[in-house]
Amino acid sequence: MKNTEYLRFIDKEVLSENWGRLTRYRLEYRRRDGSWQELxxxxxxxxxxVTCLLFDPETKCVLLTRQFRLPVHLNGKDPFLIESPAGLLEGAHPEDRMRAELIEETGxxxxxxxxxxxxxxxxGSVTECLSFYSGTYHLNNKxxxxxxxxxxxxxxxxxxxxxxxALGMIRTGEICDAKTILLLQNLALRDYASHDG
Structure with missing residues (x-):
């Protein structure tokens, strides 16, 4: 833990360490008015x-996955989420990890x-930073x-x-995964820009 001009760490406690690590921090934060507040x-x-959206220019399709997500079930929603392929880096370079995930998840x-x-x-609560990629696929890439x-x-x-x-499925709520929505909208905007002259 590193103190900075706006942050002073007081204490930390690891609450759980299984698939990931949940840690409680006590700290002092320097507010904009210069005063310090304990949090x-x-x-x-x-x-x-890392996550990736592949687009087939011949069929005009995107390659998506559907899988069970326990936290979504616990929130009372349909737990079989439609998503772009994704995976944890586990020390690998994002592009290398994404290539392996695409084969594992989609073939x-x-x-x-x-x-x-x-x-x-x-x-607000998770350290994860997600790298986004796009690419082109064809049915013979299987x-x-x-x-x-x-x-x-x-x-x-x-x-x-x-x-x-897929864009319509965002509006109906059939696709409600944030990373997938970002990738689909990015693809749609890029397609729109390429036809806008």
Whole structure:
């Protein structure tokens, strides 16, 4: 823990360390008026991650997945979330990790990926920074069945969804995953810009 001109750490306590680490921090934060305020905050760290949206220019489809998500179930929502493929970095370079995740989850191998941006998805409580990529795929890029890794509890359905339908699924709530919405809207905006002259 490093003190700075706006932050002084008092204490920390690891509350849980299983898949990730949940830590409670006591700290002093320097407010904009120069006064110091003592705060207690919890932060969850399970590492950084990467996600990617692949688009097939021939079929105009995007490659998505559907899988069970316990936290969504606990929130009383449909837990079978439609998402862009993603995975934890676990020390790997984001692009390398994404290529491996694409094969594991979807069965597709691609040669070119473009880095788009890096986003903090839940900065109030989670340390994760997510790297976003895009790329092109074709049906003949399939090298395996996908579906994820069974011993990790993954049971992933692979979906080829027309881009315009996927955008409509955001409006209906069928797609409600933040990373996927960002990638779909980015693709739609880039497509719009390319046709706007």
């Amino acid at each position: 207690s905050r919890e932060s969850y760290d399970h590492g950084n991650a 597709y191998e691609v040669s070119e990926l473009e880095h788009l941006f890096d986003v903090h998805m839940s900065p 090298v395996g069945d996908g579906g994820g890794v069974e011993h990790e509890g993954e049971d992933i359905e692979v979906m080829h969804v027309p881009l315009q339908k």
